[in-house]
Amino acid sequence: MQLTQNFSLKNYNTFRIDAYAKYFVDFSSPAILSQIIEEHKNKQKMILGGGSNILFTKNFDGIVIKNSIQGINVVNEDEDYVYIKAGAGVNWHQFVMYCVNKNFGGVENLSLIPGNTGASPMQNIGAYGVEIKDVFYELESLHLEDNSLHIFKNPDCEFGYRESIFKKKYKGQFVILSVTFRLQKKPVYNVSYGAIEEELKKMNVESLSIKAISDAVINIRKSKLPDPEVIGNAGSFFKNPEINSGELQELTRIELKVPSFKINDNTFKIPAGWLIEQCGWKGYRRGDAGCYDKQALVLVNYENATGKEIFQLSNQIKQSVSEKFGIELEREVNII
Helix, strand or coil: CCCEEEEECHHHCCCCCCCEEEEEEEECCHHHHHHHHHHCCCCCEEEECCCCCEECCCCEEEEEEEECCCCEEEEEECCCEEEEEEECCCEHHHHHHHHHHCCCECCHHHCCCCCECCHHHHHCCEECCEEHHHCEEEEEEEECCCCCEEEEECHHHCCECCECCCCCCCCCCEEEEEEEEEEECCCCCCCCCHHHHHHHHHCCCCCCCHHHHHHHHHHHHHHHCCCCCCCEEEEECECCCEEEHHHHHHHHHHCCCCCCEEEECCEEECCHHHHHHHCCCCCCEECCEEECCCCCCEEEECCCCCHHHHHHHHHHHHHHHHHHHCCCCCECCEEC
């Protein structure tokens, strides 16, 4: 365990913002984490995973603790399911590829999502008709205050749309150490999103498989989203807002053709990217802060933008969507 002072976080967040941590340390086991917590009780703490859902608008005047716990293991199985435990520091896409190569079904639609496995239940990440809550079994965590271990089962996490108990009631209180997923031995394919079906046709796939769906999702994401290694970004910056049927009718008076996805009889999800694009932001750039030209939902750092510049851009976008449509966008990215 090596504590570093005045540590640049530029290579530890996918926006590539050059913010500094007063102190930085990483850990690869629960025992090392316990020691760090015990030795730095009075410091402000931030747990860092893959840095793919964070926008630094300032330096962090405390200790940044990097979660580097590795390992992927089958811990149980029955006739229909296999239970796979992954360390919180495992790269999410690498975990998905492990499952795809083993023909374990359930996470193939979540291919190429940036970040680490430990953050997946915090955010209840989702894409193309699948969310973490659909495959999540349990997680192990450490409480930052008393250093005690806690197990959270699926119902304990209070999953919602890009939400969990760790973003609300227990925000900043627990460090996720590992996550166990329940995956299918006999895969049930989810190709309900039209984009996947269209891509599978382009790929001339005649027989569905986990690998084919994963490849299709990877192709789609690469065609629409910037590679964080090339252009700094954190993926979707805003959540897709949910509105009721009355609000949807009002919206169609403003724009005749409004894309929507029915959640239930009175709730509809509207693509935030569409709203942003209708306000003219797609492809916008000021200095090195911009709105990606292929997907308006993604804010980008082309090279040397500051976190404050990207945050200010997000405020302008929120205001214009509110003024035009009467809808308040909610940020998906955590602002530090």
